[in-house]
Amino acid sequence: MIDHVLGRPSVQFRKIQVFAVVSFWSLYLLRGNKNGPPLLRNLSARLSKRLSAWQTLVITLLWLYISRNFAKIVGLESPEPLANLYTRSYFRATWITTALDAGFWTAMKIRTKWLRDLASMVFTFYYLIAAEQADEKVRKVRGLLTVDHLRVSWHKSTTPYLSFVTRAMRPKLTRYPPRAIRIPRPGGSSYKDPVNAWLYFDGPLAALKNHTKVVLDVPGGGFVAMNPRHHEDKLLGWAAKLELPVLSLDYRKAPEHPYPYALNECFDVYRTLIASQGRCIGLSGFTMPRVVVTGDSAGGNIATGMILLILENNENQRHLNQEPLPSPEGLVLIYPGLDMNIGNWMSDEQMALIQDRRTRKRNKNVLRRKSEDYYKLTPDTPHPSDDEDKTLSPTVAPRDDSIVTADNKSLPPLKPPTDAELDIISQPILANQSTTLASSKPRLLKTRLAMSSMISYFNDRILTPEMMRAMIILYVGPHARPDFSTDYLLSPLLAPEYLLSKFPKTCFLTGERDPLVDDTVIFAGRLRQAKHNLFVQRKELGLLKPKDTFDEKEHVEVTLIPGISHGFLQFVSVFPEGWNHIFRCARWIDEIFEEREGRANTSESMNERMIGDPFHHQYQHQRHHRRMPTESSGDEDRPLEMSTMSNVKVNDDVDGEVNYFTHKRRQAPSSSRAMRNGKGRGKMRKGGGENGHQREKSMVSLASEEDLLGRRMKGLAGGLMGMSHDGTETP
Numbered sequence: 207m208i209d210h211v212l213g214r215p216s217v218q219f220r221k222i223q224v225f226a227v228v229s230f231w232s233l234y235l236l237r238g239n240k241n242g243p244p245l246l247r248n249l250s251a252r253l254s255k256r257l258s259a260w261q262t263l264v265i266t267l268l269w270l271y272i273s274r275n276f277a278k279i280v281g282l283e284s285p286e287p288l289a290n291l292y293t294r295s296y297f298r299a300t301w302i303t304t305a306l307d308a309g310f311w312t313a314m315k316i317r318t319k320w321l322r323d324l325a326s327m328v329f330t331f332y333y334l335i336a337a338e339q340a341d342e343k344v345r346k347v348r349g350l351l352t353v354d355h356l357r358v359s360w361h362k363s364t365t366p367y368l369s370f371v372t373r374a375m376r377p378k379l380t381r382y383p384p385r386a387i388r389i390p391r392p393g394g395s396s397y398k399d400p401v402n403a404w405l406y407f408d409g410p411l412a413a414l415k416n417h418t419k420v421v422l423d424v425p426g427g428g429f430v431a432m433n434p435r436h437h438e439d440k441l442l443g444w445a446a447k448l449e450l451p452v453l454s455l456d457y458r459k460a461p462e463h464p465y466p467y468a469l470n471e472c473f474d475v476y477r478t479l480i481a482s483q484g485r486c487i488g489l490s491g492f493t494m495p496r497v498v499v500t501g502d503s504a505g506g507n508i509a510t511g512m513i514l515l516i517l518e519n520n521e522n523q524r525h526l527n528q529e530p531l532p533s534p535e536g537l538v539l540i541y542p543g544l545d546m547n548i549g550n551w552m553s554d555e556q557m558a559l560i561q562d563r564r565t566r567k568r569n570k571n572v573l574r575r576k577s578e579d580y581y582k583l584t585p586d587t588p589h590p591s592d593d594e595d596k597t598l599s600p601t602v603a604p605r606d607d608s609i610v611t612a613d614n615k616s617l618p619p620l621k622p623p624t625d626a627e628l629d630i631i632s633q634p635i636l637a638n639q640s641t642t643l644a645s646s647k648p649r650l651l652k653t654r655l656a657m658s659s660m661i662s663y664f665n666d667r668i669l670t671p672e673m674m675r676a677m678i679i680l681y682v683g684p685h686a687r688p689d690f691s692t693d694y695l696l697s698p699l700l701a702p703e704y705l706l707s708k709f710p711k712t713c714f715l716t717g718e719r720d721p722l723v724d725d726t727v728i729f730a731g732r733l734r735q736a737k738h739n740l741f742v743q744r745k746e747l748g749l750l751k752p753k754d755t756f757d758e759k760e761h762v763e764v765t766l767i768p769g770i771s772h773g774f775l776q777f778v779s780v781f782p783e784g785w786n787h788i789f790r791c792a793r794w795i796d797e798i799f800e801e802r803e804g805r806a807n808t809s810e811s812m813n814e815r816m817i818g819d820p821f822h823h824q825y826q827h828q829r830h831h832r833r834m835p836t837e838s839s840g841d842e843d844r845p846l847e848m849s850t851m852s853n854v855k856v857n858d859d860v861d862g863e864v865n866y867f868t869h870k871r872r873q874a875p876s877s878s879r880a881m882r883n884g885k886g887r888g889k890m891r892k893g894g895g896e897n898g899h900q901r902e903k904s905m906v907s908l909a910s911e912e913d914l915l916g917r918r919m920k921g922l923a924g925g926l927m928g929m930s931h932d933g934t935e936t937p
Contacts, residue, residue, distance in 0.1 A: 287665055291719055293769035299781035300667040300771075305333035306368075307359050308340040311347050314358045327367050351676045353430055353461060360431040363776075375779040376439060379446040380408040384434070387453075389486050392477040401471050402456040404434040405487060406445040414451060414488035419496050419799055420479065422534070423454040424472055424512070426503030428673070429681035430459050437502075439778045440788050447792040453479075453487055457508070464683035465696060472512045480532055496802065497534045498795050502775065503722075504677065506542025510698040510729075513537055517705045536711040536798035538791055541772050544725040545699040546678050547690040548660055548671065562731060571718050571768060659724040669721050669772040699729050706736035711801070713763045713794040715787060717770035730764045737761040760801075763794065 241250040257265070277283045292300065309330030316322040333340035347355055362368055385407075388400040407414065421444060425437045434441060434454035445452045455475060457468040476497070478486050485491035501509030513534065520530035664671050682688060682696075694700040712733055716726040741756045767774075767787065778784035 288667070291663075291769075292667075292771065295783055296770040296774065296781060299774075299777055301337060302334070302780045303777055304344055304667060305330050305337070305340045306362060307347075308333040308343040310358050310362050310365075311343065311355060314354070323365050323367060326362070326365065348670055348672045351672060353676075353680055356428060356673070356676065357431040360427055360436065363436050372439075372779050376442075379442045380406070382408055382410070384438070384441070385411075387487060389475045389478055391474050392481055395470075395474050395477075397470065397474065401475050403475070404441075404454050404456060406434075406441045406452040406454065408445050408449065411488055415490040417451055417489060418484070418493050419450050419498075420484065420487070420489075421448065421450055421452040421795060422476065422479070422497050422499045423452060424457070424499070424501040424505035424509040425454055426501065426505035427459070428677040429465075429468065429504045429507075430461065430677060437776070439784070440502075440775050440791075443785065443788040444792050444795070447789055448796060451487060451489075460681045461683060464686065465681050465688070466511075469508055469511050469515065469695060472508055473515050476512060476516065476534075477531065494532060496799065498536045498538065498798050499534045500538040500540070500791070500795070501542060502540035503773065504543055504681075506539040507544055507698060509537065510539065510542065510544060511695045513709065514695060514698060514701055514705055517708050533708070534710050535802045536713070536795070537709070538713045538794050538798075539715070539726070540775060540791065541716045541720050541722055542714075542725060542729075543674075543722050544697065544729050546682075546697045548674055548678070549658055562734075571766070660721045663719055663721040663771065666719070666721050666771050671721075674721075699725060699732070701732075703732075703736045703739065706733050707740040709733055709736075709761075711761055711763075711798055713765075713791070713798075715765050715791060716767070717772065717774060718766045718768050719771045722772065723766065726764065726766070730762050734758050734762050765790070 239247065241247040241254070253262075272279070288297070291297075309328075309332070310326045312329045312333075313322050313325035316325055333343070363372060385405045387403050387405050389403055390400050391397055423434070423437075423441065423444075425432060425434050427433070427436070433456040437454065441452050441454055444450075453475075455472055457471045459468070476499075479495060479497065483489070483491045483493065484495040489495060499509050499513065501507070516531055516533055520533070523530045660671060660674065688696050690697060692700060694702070694705075712730070714726045714730050716723050720726075737758070738756050741750070744750050745752070745754065774781055774784050775788060778788065
């Protein structure tokens with residue numbers, strides 16, 4: 207209380223206060239009268255004759271417990287915001303994860319590793335019992351997050367004691383452990399260091415030559431933490447269920463490697479995988495591998511950005527009459543974060559995508575939740591029907607607010623509407639009502655404010671706005687200024703329709719109570735809309751049969767899981783239902799491969815007619831020109847290392863174009879619009895730089911320390927990265 211009176215809450219002052227109180231009463235017990243101060247000595251002497259020391263202790267603790275929970279007993283406790291937010295099983299899982307976070311954050315300052323690991327588990331057991339103290343501890347830490355806090359929280363699954371418990375609770379899925387590998391960069395890349403990855407395959411390395419299908423996984427971790435070993439439940443489950451090699455990338459993390467380094471890493475791995483025809487991971491290399499890309503959370507953002515980068519690069523290659531890069535077979539996204547521009551309200555266009563008739567049944571709980579955001583604030587206001595097409599019950603307009611009509615027209619609050627205006631307001635309602643009912647109904651009142659899921663679930667136990675703010679700042683970096691309204695490689699939600707129409711089949715798996723659920727439903731709606739528009743165009747041009755119908759399941763599948771939030775595949779040991787969702791994703795991957803294989807068999811007869819065509823042989827020769835001989839260690843106990851031979855020849859024009867593109871991305875992410883409009887496409891100069899490129903001065907980098915916004919971003923990122931006040935920066 208004293209620090210509140212002084213107006214400056216301080217952890218250091220509270221420590222001094224605790225030491226002062228403990229010291230005072232310890233000294234009094236040691237030197238003072240055993241029956242207390244003079245006014246209480248007679249009462250203490252009488253009670254000591256009737257109560258034993260044990261009874262006195264129990265009564266004291268019981269009284270403290272009752273006084274602490276007095277508000278609960280008399281019904282004055284504040285309402286519980288999480289009462290009906292999650293399912294019981296998911297809430298129990300978050301109870302355990304919250305205790306783990308609180309325990310590990312409490313012990314993170316202990317320098318001795320073995321003592322820190324042991325203390326983390328001891329504190330975790332305490333916070334499992336003191337759940338409210340755990341919530342308070344986590345709330346305060348998240349208010350002042352640093353990159354160290356995020357990494358301690360998300361890397362805890364690989365600590366000795368917790369990893370032992372996790373392995374003991376995980377079913378035996380595979381006989382072979384994961385192998386660490388290194389993927390070489392493709393020719394012409396702006397980067398030279400190889401990319402680390404882990405290969406999950408339930409079989410010997412020699413058996414890889416029999417496979418032509420690969421799952422390329424981009425694991426999540428808020429762009430700043432976690433590697434494939436923190437996602438082993440998912441990866442081992444897929445490797446066992448699919449019996450295919452699963453390649454999970456250990457891309458470099460921010461803030462040491464900010465945007466777009468990780469995106470370029472994943473893009474380079476895909477190029478190497480295609481150019482070497484799978485030899486870089488041990489495949490035979492005789493046929494082009496078929497790839498399905500997966501990503502969860504931040505990995506979903508990078509995976510989607512990689513698909514956009516592939517499609518955009520193919521557009522550039524076509525303009526140069528070069529062979530495009532084969533696109534992946536499909537994309538599986540698990541609670542992806544696709545929008546870096548965190549907003550409070552949803553636009554009418556975004557709401558239209560969620561309210562689409564074809565997806566309204568699936569999105570009904572999302573829509574209901576958005577309506578509850580308003581009606582929880584006005585419990586006495588009559589609630590509308592869940593069906594947007596039905597006429598809502600009439601309500602009285604508030605005195606101080608503008609009236610919003612069904613046709614989205616605003617009327618002045620103090621000026622009564624005329625009869626003509628009432629007729630205009632009633633027109634949309636007349637479409638579903640008889641004229642007699644319409645004439646007797648007052649005007650319709652319905653709020654148009656649709657709050658974003660990030661704000662609706664701001665008190666989520668797994669992902670909070672403070673964490674999103676920290677991750678975005680760390681990922682972008684203190685000096686970059688990307689255009690959040692146009693840079694669709696940073697926010698794939700903004701991707702143009704011409705690229706979305708070329709997307710492979712995409713499957714989404716997200717919890718309905720996830721703060722990122724809007725990203726899923728909006729991006730899925732945009733994909734569906736782009737595919738449908740392309741279908742209509744092809745049909746109008748006569749490229750499709752008149753009887754053909756649009757089937758959205760051929761392009762987009764969305765599953766929203768009721769009552770759960772973010773990251774449910776990360777803690778399946780305490781949330782067993784997560785195994786069902788892991789295997790659901792495995793079925794999606796298998797179905798994507800089967801669907802594409804069926805289409806390839808259908809067109810096989812057409813390809814046979816072209817065997818005698820000399821152009822066909824020339825095309826085949828060009829298609830397989832990117833073989834990349836590799837070497838690998840045969841020892842199973844050592845990490846599998848793949849390296850490129852020095853005598854590999856790669857198409858210079860193709861690699862030069864891609865190299866220029868990634869080079870510009872790394873140099874100035876927000877200047878990408880000029881590239882997309884064709885400005886500067888393929889402009890390369892000799893001299894200057896390792897790859898013969900002339901570096902151009904970035905127009906978006908900070909000019910000096912005097913820049914106000916620069917100092918502001920540097921201050922924000924400095925606190926997150928644990929910078930000292932003397933200006934020392936994290937490399």
